[in-house]
Amino acid sequence: MSTNEQNGAGEKQVSGHYPVIIIGGGQAGLSMSYCLKERGVEHLIFEKNRLGESWRSNRWDSFCLVTPNWQCQLPGFPYSGNDPDGFMKKDAIVAYIEAYAQSFQPPIQEGVTVTRLAQDEAGRFVVATSTGDYLADQVVVATGGYQVPTVPRIAERLSLSISQLLSSDYKGPELIGDGEVLVVGSGQSGCQIAEDLHIAGRRVHLCVGGAPRTARRYRGKDVVAWLHEMGYYDKPIHEHPLKERVRAKANHYVTGRDGGRDIDLRKLATEGMLLYGRLKDINGSWLRFADDLKQNLDQADAVAESIKTTIDKFIDSRCIEAPKEERYRPVWEPSDPVLELDCAPANIKTIIWSVGYGTDYRWIEVPIFDGKGYPAHQRGVTTAPGLYFLGLPWQYTWGSGRFSGVARDATFLADYIEARRDVPTPESARLLNELALGS
Ligand SMILES: Cc1cc2nc3c(=O)[nH]c(=O)nc-3n(C[C@H](O)[C@H](O)[C@H](O)COP(=O)(O)OP(=O)(O)OC[C@H]3O[C@@H](n4cnc5c(N)ncnc54)[C@H](O)[C@@H]3O)c2cc1C
Helix, strand or coil, X not given: CCCCCECCCCCCECCEEEEEEEECCCHHXXXXXXXXXXXXXXXXXXXXXXXXXXXXXXXXXXXXXXXXXXXXXXXXXXXXXXXXXXXXXXXXXXXXXXXXXXXXXXXXXXXXCEEEEEECCCCCEEEEECCEEEEEEEEEECCCCCCEECCCHHHHHECCCCEEEEHHHCCCHHHXXXXXXXXXXXXXXXXXXXXXHHHCCCCEEEECCCCCECCCEECCEEHHHHHHHCCHHXXXXXXXXXXXXXXXXXXXXXXCHXXXXXXXXXXXXXXXXXXXXCEEEEEECEEEECCCHHHHHHHXXXXXXXXXHHHHHHHHHCCCCCCCCCCCCCCCCCCCCCCEEEHHHHCEEEEEECCCEECCCCCECCCCXXXXXXXXXXXXXXXXXXXXXXXXXXXXXXXXXXXXCHHHHHHHHHHHHHHHHCCCCHHHHHHHXXXXXXX
């Protein structure tokens, strides 16, 4: 590391020059660090808050994993607790990440925000941070695939008398003021937050969108365990029928709460939760919904049942002994759907937005983005030699943005980074990059 080099513009002293800088100290950044350390590649991680910050600050109090504990397979640190089929709660997840860091002592600087990433004329990366400028030969962006909760601009038309909250700011029912609550979005977070409020005895209204669902268990096992046995989690994105479009798909809703169970919105409706179709428009305290509640519930169930059919076929083809199980029968049907609602007489005083997440890469000034602002890459390798991403949803497989698949991607990138570090000239490094992108 040297401290007397200058950044690309030749104006400012740099605080350090590293072979590799990793941006983000969540599970992806730590996994990358572990794999580089194993290979003896010098590096530094910048984390703007604390390591594992998203799990600490952006989840609600009763949060627990949706994926079983045995899927926590960080490189060199697989889950070793006594409840592999259970679902860790928020504090246990944070403890798992802290223990991971403890196990290999990554070189991390917490409380340091990367404010700008650019390249100088020599192709080196200029990493501007809240504590100074650094140079890096290679950079891994591991800032998470679920960075900024999306809020549609119709939210601006909501009456000021109604509080608005992002799903990442929701902590628990006791912190929501009095009155009824409307949750917009029925993906994993929306359904779980609606259920959390419902269990606490709050009157909940839920706008149901097109997210699919899955059963928690089927024929004697967790559905995740069946899919694992069937090799689904090893399937690379180019073998998925939707190819790269799968990255934009909502996750299936199901929960790990109380040891894991289904989320059946129809059942919640029989218990008093009020369901609507997709939220279409807002005018003051008036909300308008699409007439698609039945279609969305039917479609979510159809996906859950089609997963069961795939499992049945697998069981038959392998002559596996597994108990037979009745298929799902809808316990409630929407009749006379509500298409308009005035929040005032309905006493709805809070709206929680849970319609998905976006990313904010405005601080990256390297031309690697596609027309939608998504970083173009092959297995995390971008078109800018030496710049990588890790932890993106479906970066390579289903588990890329999760605990289960990040190890495979980090290992791949670490091998790649090590090979590139050892190539003799910038030209051969460029060729290596082209080879990777063509693969
Ligand atoms: C609600 C929700 C539930 C989930 N449930 C599961 C589950 O059950 N099982 C599962 O396997 N996965 C789950 N995931 C997916 C995934 O495991 C998490 O999103 C996880 O946090 C991803 O880890 P990461 O390291 O890629 O990103 P993050 O954990 O988001 O880490 C990124 C880090 O980068 C830092 N950072 C960002 N920008 C900068 C910057 N400019 N400079 C410095 N640092 C920066 C952030 O502070 C953060 O700590 C869930 C995700 C969400 C949103």
